[in-house]
Amino acid sequence: GDSVTQMEGPVTLSEEAFLTINCTYTATGYPSLFWYVQYPGEGLQLLLKATKADDKGSNKGFEATYRKETTSFHLEKGSVQVSDSAVYFCALQTSGGYNKLIFGAGTRLAVHP
Amino acid sequence: EAQVTQNPRYLITVTGKKLTVTCSQNMNHEYMSWYRQDPGLGLRQIYYSMNVEVTDKGDVPEGYKVSRKEKRNFPLILESPSPNQTSLYFCASSLSPLRTLGRDEQYFGPGTRLTVT
Numbered sequence: 001g002d003s004v005t006q007m008e009g010p011v012t013l014s015e016e017a018f019l020t021i022n023c024t025y026t027a028t029g030y031p032s033l034f035w036y037v038q039y040p041g042e043g044l045q046l047l048l049k050a051t052k053a054d055d056k057g058s059n060k061g062f063e064a065t066y067r068k069e070t071t072s073f074h075l076e077k078g079s080v081q082v083s084d085s086a087v088y089f090c091a092l093q094t095s096g097g098y099n100k101l102i103f104g105a106g107t108r109l110a111v112h113p
Numbered sequence: 114e115a116q117v118t119q120n121p122r123y124l125i126t127v128t129g130k131k132l133t134v135t136c137s138q139n140m141n142h143e144y145m146s147w148y149r150q151d152p153g154l155g156l157r158q159i160y161y162s163m164n165v166e167v168t169d170k171g172d173v174p175e176g177y178k179v180s181r182k183e184k185r186n187f188p189l190i191l192e193s194p195s196p197n198q199t200s201l202y203f204c205a206s207s208l209s210p211l212r213t214l215g216r217d218e219q220y221f222g223p224g225t226r227l228t229v230t
Contacts, residue, residue, distance in 0.1 A: 004155070006155075036221075041223075042223060042224075043117075043203060043221040043222050043223045043224050044156075044203065044205075044221040045221070046218060046219075049218075089155060089156070091156075093217070098163070098210050098211055099144050099207055099209065099210050099211060099217045099219070100146075100158065100161070100171075101156075101158070101205075101219060103148075103155035103156040103157070104155050105153050105154060105155045106155050
């Protein structure tokens with residue numbers, strides 16, 4: 001079945017460092033891909049998305065490109081801030097017709113001053 | 114303000130004592146869903162609803178019930194909670210139940226942390 005694999009955390013970085021969180025997926029058809037962010041004590045918020053191959057999603061300095069050839073959707077940010085500390089979830093929306101999300105395990109990011 | 118609300122936010126209960134977690138959205142969304150979040154497993158779908166009176170099982174429905182009598186509400190019911198249902202629960206909603214571009218973004222509630230002893 002469809003699945004999402006994320007790199008294990010926690011990821012610990014200094015402020016202004018470059019961030020990459022790896023995400024790969026297994027899916028039939030043409031899924032849409034998402035990154036959600038969960039700040040401490042809060043629900044999930046959509047960070048960015050891409051709906052077809054080679055699309056690049058971007059928001060708040062974060063970027064991810066839908067790579068069908070490598071079945072990947074890696075999240076990147078050029079310069080992280082302390083306020084980016086959160087748990088990041090990669091997810092796919094199945095191509096079976098209805099609106100179902102399949103999530104990866106999540107990656108905790110801690111950014112230190 | 115457009116939002117998904119859940120109550121209670123925190124709940125500690127004992128094995129076998131029936132409980133209900135409420136979920137309400139004010140965006141006139143057709144689709145609603147419940148997920149549980151467990152360490153190392155991400156979020157897994159429990160139940161979903163395409164519209165009023167239309168519900169179906171997700172990936173981990175055992176031990177849970179839901180109902181959708183009104184469009185805005187989608188309560189999660191644990192008839193006889195057990196310790197393995199200790200988890201963080203999220204309700205989500207979207208305008209469309211289908212993968213319709215621009216109408217299918219899911220909005221999440223703040224979560225309910227449930228502990229069953």
